[in-house]
Amino acid sequence: MSTRFILTGSRARMLCGSAIFAVMLGAATAAQAQGAGANDAVEDSAAGSDSEIIVTGSSIRGIPPTGSGLISVSRDDAKLIGAASTPELLATVPQLNSFNTAPRTSNGGLGSFAPGLRGLPPAATLPLMNGHRLISGSTQQTNPDYPFLPELAIERVEIVADGASAIYGSDAVAGVVNFITRKRVSGFEANVRYGFADDYHAFNAGAIFGHAWDSGSFVAAYQYSENSNITGADRRYRSLDFRAAGGIDTRSTVCPDANVNLFTGTIYAAPSLTPGINTCDPRGPVDLVPQNRTHSLFVSARQELSSAVTVWADLLYSDRKDIVQAALPGQTFVLLTAANPFFRPPPGTGTTYEYVDFRPDNLVGDDHFDQSYRVRTGNATAGLDVKLAGDFKASVYGTFNWSRNDTFQPGINTTALATAAAGTTAATALDPFRTGTSSAVVAAILDNPTDFTNHQRTRIGAVKVDGPLADLPGGAIKVALGAEYRRETYDQRGSSGGVGFPEDLKRSVQSLYGELFVPIVGEGNASPMMRSLTLSLSGRYDHYSDFGSTTNPKVGLTWEPVEGLNFRGSYGRSFRAPGLRDLGSTVGSYYAAAALVDAFGARDPSRGATQVNTILLYGGNQALKPEKARTFSFGVDLRPRLAPDFSASATFYDIKYDDVIGTPSGLGAILFSDPTFASRVIRNPTAGQLTDAITDTVPFFYTFAAIPTIGNILDLRQGNFGIRKTNGIDFDLRYRHTAGFGTLFGGIAGNYILKYRNQLSPTSAVSNSLEAGIPRTTLRTTLGIAAGPVTLANFVNHRSGVTAAYATPTGSSLYKAKGYTTVDLRLSLKLPDLPFAKGTEVALQINDLFDKTPPFFPGTDGIGGAYNAIGRYAAMSLRTSF
Template identity: 30%
Template sequence: MDFRHWATLSLTGLLAFSKSALSACPESGVQLPSGPLSQALISLGKQCRVSLVVQANNVSSIQVREQHLETPDGSIAPALRRLLDNTALTFTHTGTNAVAIVARAEQPADQESSKTQLLPAEEITVTGQSLTGSHLRHLKLDSYAPIDVLAQPELEITGAQTIAELLKFLPAVSGNSTSTSVTNGGNGTATVTLRGLPESNTLVLINGRRIVSNGFGGEAADLNTIPLSAVDRIEVLKDGASAVYGSDAIAGVVNIILRRDFDGLDVSSYYGQAERGDQQTNSYSITWGAGSETGHLMFSLAHYRQGEILSRDRDLSASADNRARGGTDLRSSASPQAYIALSDSVVTNTVDGIRPWTSGDLYDFREYTSALVPSDRQSLYVALSRTVSESIDAYAEIMSVRTRSESTLAPTPVFTRFDNGDLSIASNQVYNPFGEEITDVRKRVLELGPRVQSNGTDTWRLNTGLKGQVNDWQWELTAAAHYTQASETLNNLIDPNRLSLSLKGPDACSDAIGCIPVNLLGAPGSIDDTQLDYIRGENRVSGASRMSSVTYIANGPLGTSAAGDILAAAGIEIRREAIDFTSTDSDGLSLIGGAASGAAQGNRLIGEAFAEISLPLRANSLWLDGAVRYSEYSDFGNTANPKMALRWRPWPSLLLRASYATGFKAPTLVDMNQTGHQSQEFLFDPCTNSNAAQLPGCNGRADQDRIQYLTEFGGNPDLQPETSDNRSLGIVWTPGDFTGFHASIDLYEIRQNDVIDTSPQYLINQNAFNGLFDDRVQRDSQGDITRVIATRLNIGARDVRGVDASMRYQYQSREIGLLRWSLNSSHMSSYLNQLAPGSPIENLAGTFADAASGGAGSLPEWKANTGLYWQRGRWEGGYTIHYVSELEESFALNDQTITRTIDSWSTHDLQLAYGVPGGFRFAVGIDNLLDQEPPFAASAFNDNFDARTYDLSGRYWYTTLSFSM
């Protein structure tokens, strides 16, 4: 579907509306508790499903009685007027589904004594936390950067059961995020990538605080260790924020706000499965909370289990031979009957005897592989708070999460000429019938059975602290301790040292030394159990990441000018990070069929100081905001990063915003300390083309049947941070006479330098075309690559530009209830990428290059979603369209570089829910209503499509049943 047609379709929802409403309250009215006005507003916001923004201390000092308020036509306005009638407060609509409680503009003198006086305080959201991207508190529509908010009731109506599932289709998300949709190359974790930049360039926070990375010392937090049942809302800041949060916030910030003030009991269950009968998924959760004026306790328990999809069970992914689709044949030359290169021919050994090898003998490994990884998770989350004194509160948050996943790969392939060790078969080896030494055998050892990769992660998080107020300033002291332990087991591999010995003659391999000869040259089934037990190997990786920190933040009015209050915030943070992981490879060599993750041990101490200020230049219309953060790292030095922003409101309904910031991403402890990492990477050698004789780095034409090359990676203790410059310019329109409408458009640019990269493909290209890097790209006498050595360097540069646009509108009437429409889109106009100094600059916008070959993944020029939400009485419904524009990909075919188009893709999701009297809620939903298959990608290694961008499930049904009281 063309983007213009898609956008036109999405706008039809807006044309049907003519007036707005503030919320969707129960027609029977709302029941509010006695106590502080803040608790009454929390209850009102939840019942009417609206976000209320208020000055915290103003409402906490006001006591209200228990009362029932009428909400005619489901509008919150009459209830708010009645609730605030005897206070110095009123309300104003600040955007779709958002209401601000503010001071009355003027009060008659004779009434001032009868009204409760306001206390100076900062703005907070009663139903949540402060806005992501600043320690200063602003109304959402006054932010100097675009923010996507996924909140109730949107979280309920989507039917999503994981955070990764929620974020996957956000327009700003593109590139190489990971999830359980990634089998070969996945590790059971899930990450998010904004703007197509690597996962390490997006900072993930919980309640505005940094969390530990995954257990292997990875570059990003694992979203699978955050249970969705404990989430209140998710805020996605689409702008650089190193000045506010420090390292990693180059592309943006994902801030996951957990539920902390929940009162009552909520029990929910979910079941879903694909229409084709697989991917059976279920989840259960229970949340309870209660409190008083002096304390609150809440806990949440959750269980989630996702079923698998096998590659062979979908037409798109069933075969690696894609010639009929216009692609290439990606089947493997390592077949069960073996590829055997003799001195004068290439033969294969079938059950019918030895015959010449042909391309028809290539092996289709998709018969065994998982396309969607089965996984399960259990979690416990506890939040408690206690009033210590009139001005000090204490709090603690404890979370424990256990995740497990298991993926299936095809049986281990052996490439005797290219794998680790001396794997030549001696002429007098007992199973060698050819009477000559054989160096090149490619054998799929089906007798071992499929490789099974099991991943497990156990995560614990503790955040505790004190917060209070001194005069007009609020302060918070937080201590955190996070620990995550991960393990990975990959079985049915082959020990290269034992296999090497088993392929030699009787003088080297005999019973006397416990060596058992192995028959790699026989027909399928010729390797018996004794031989298998001798060579079978298992790779185990275990690792732990730790983070502990102490943070102090204070914020409040610094002073007052003629234009208004000068707001400021400042703080310090001391953080310690440590990793420790090892793998059980074979004497530093990767086991055949697996990868040697190597080992890394390291730690660092980080000290940071930061400050923010907001200067009003003209009352209620012009503000200058600034922030700076100084960071001192014990292992590479220091860096300082500022941010400046200007907000101008020429009219009450129009906001112009612009910002400039610098950012940085510190090299990870793995980047600096890893040793012994080996992997068979999916790369392309230009020396396999027919023009190899004309290329300076080629020694004859290399083997055209190879798609994987043994690659050694390594850390570099001399790495420096990646740096960036972020620029944005935007406009927000909220017409006062059209109060249910909000529109924004923002231009962004991210310039990044000193990018840490390994880029083995760049090394191979430079070696082939220019004769460079002979020490890193090692070739044998026949010109075939035997090993690529790629250590990490600060060598890359990027420049990403684009536009974000969003619109929201809501309408309510007695006849049809509440209708809420939204459109969210992101356009990537350019993605200029330079792998290394002197290399060409490529524009990757609108292209796909698989992560398995070192590419940046799918970078669509357009990605968008539009949705319509409806509520009337006990009924609710939702309809959402997701859209990804077409992409271009390039691949080699018959000595030519082919460029083809990957079709655009759109899916339709539908949900319907009913609130049963007594607190029960029943919902049914259909994802991918029209059963749209992902578009075919010829260069995609996993399952012929990009699992990081699209979904293979097809039409998917689910149902939920919940109870709340």
């Protein structure tokens, strides 16, 4: 199959899109003489009164999340920013981990797109669409992904950065991100954008059509997006040699030009095979931003069957494909003898054998592997809303979510390579120095792909009733009660390294929840310094078929002493259920001979220089428990009457996150010394213990019948080990003033982490995550002016410098990198209307205006913290309505 779908198949689309852009722009420009512009032809009207709207963070109509702050990105904000996709829009929110980074459709190329909040893991944040659960497209995780909605279909994004399991159940530990779609649209609207940067381009085109009538509405939106890739070699600020900064040289010695080792203390560098060492950049060919193309379709319909009954349905389908340039696996200690016709002894050594380290560019015919990931997801929800007596309302809905992930990763067959290294003829032997390896041998060596297809499905049935329970002087007590049944399945077919991994996992979840809103003080009983006081009590019970039950309460309180000033606080408990693959994924067993335990990170300090043969187990663990969290927040909102153009909010939060699921792999000596992991290390196992450990596991690169005496068994499966404690402050200040010349607007929003502590286990040492690469401060400022048809907006994005450890010649040390600040600029112009095109707007945006070089760090790629690898990016866009 072609792995260059963007640079080949998309050329026609790029030319077509550019032609459409030029024709529409020319027509709109020609219309300038026809007078002043009018409002857009596409208009959203309210889907209902404010009392009918359910705000994120509450189950009760017309009630904001009592005690919790709400971060909102409106449709006007999205248009002002010029974001053309979900990843672009979320990259502008300082509280999200993806802030000020290159928009990506997946994290790590595994199909999942789910940035977390406030530095917490992605799985601790729950994405929603119109308040309903979504599904994962990942090969590794089953926590939901963010939706790839067409940009024109988004009405607003609401973020409650507070524990919300009492309302939504699992995964809402750090908070929820709710995408709310447009419900009523009249007419047709389209947009197109083309942008470019050094070694990069991106194209987006979308359209939305809607029709509304007295008793209902219909909306359909589609978007196509694509971008080219950026590799490490495309960005010259990357570095791997840090000796000048007191670090070490981390360049690889496993390179296209081989190195030969005779274990005499001298290394010989090809092609001359004279004393020396070849070095290279192993991540130069690797993607920083992968190629992508995405199709997304959204359809929504609503119809009143009577004055009391409304039926509705929402459907989202997305199809995205990533081609990821991945590093070729270096081959080390490949033994060649004089019997191999391609054997090349270093001159003057007279050796009859040699160990060769090389990167197999000569076998692959390129400096990288192209990995392919195609993810198709669907989210369909349909429901019935019924007005009951006493202003109560019943909602019944069903959801069917599905995803399919097709993953293909080329690989090296190390067995075939070793056989070829021992070959004695040109037809059967490996040539690690040049291109002498026969095509048949190359085919055998490259015949080791990982080829998987994963299907995930979620079925949900739910019912909820909410309405006023009783009247108090302060207002109406309101209540919501609901029940939900959810069925989740995960199946996998395919193989890796010739080993099949069929998986069929399933579970069911039964839930009951309730919420009570009490207006203790309101308009009817207000007094000085007590304009209003509201209380919210909520709780949820979830029973999982695979691990048991959990109950999570939350209490929220909001006090308004005077108009325009609110104090709020909340306390709650949240949880994240173990994913289906955390519990039930295939357990693989690996054999590490005593001489190779260091390569597996399995050296046992108690055994000194005499290491032992070891079996290592990886995979799911059915004994997992839910991750648990305690969340507390306190905040203030200010909207003073004397300064109506100004608003401000600040929220202090404190999160204690226990039983975090992880693997003890990679802990080194801690695995053998920390009492928490004592049961994970079995020394000198009996025959029964060995049988119990490897029964029902899949062996990698060995057979059970051939293993020698085993000295250690290391159980590195998932477990509830970690503890995270963090607190900090979210803040948001905004100003908007309208005068004769137009409207002046500005703001600053961000997150400041006061503390972030991490423990690998309850008994391990506490580490400071602020000294492990997490930035203390993230913020974004906005300043702009709208005057007539022209709007000019400036955005400044800032991440504080990160502190992290780096390797030195004598050990390690801490290094604090500088901060990372970029500037974005967007200029838009509304053009006069045409009879067939109204509300036309053209815009020029430049992200990272000054092409900021990321801060230096003497480790990894020489870059301190997350950054946007795209650099200066210029784009032209056109938006119009019919």
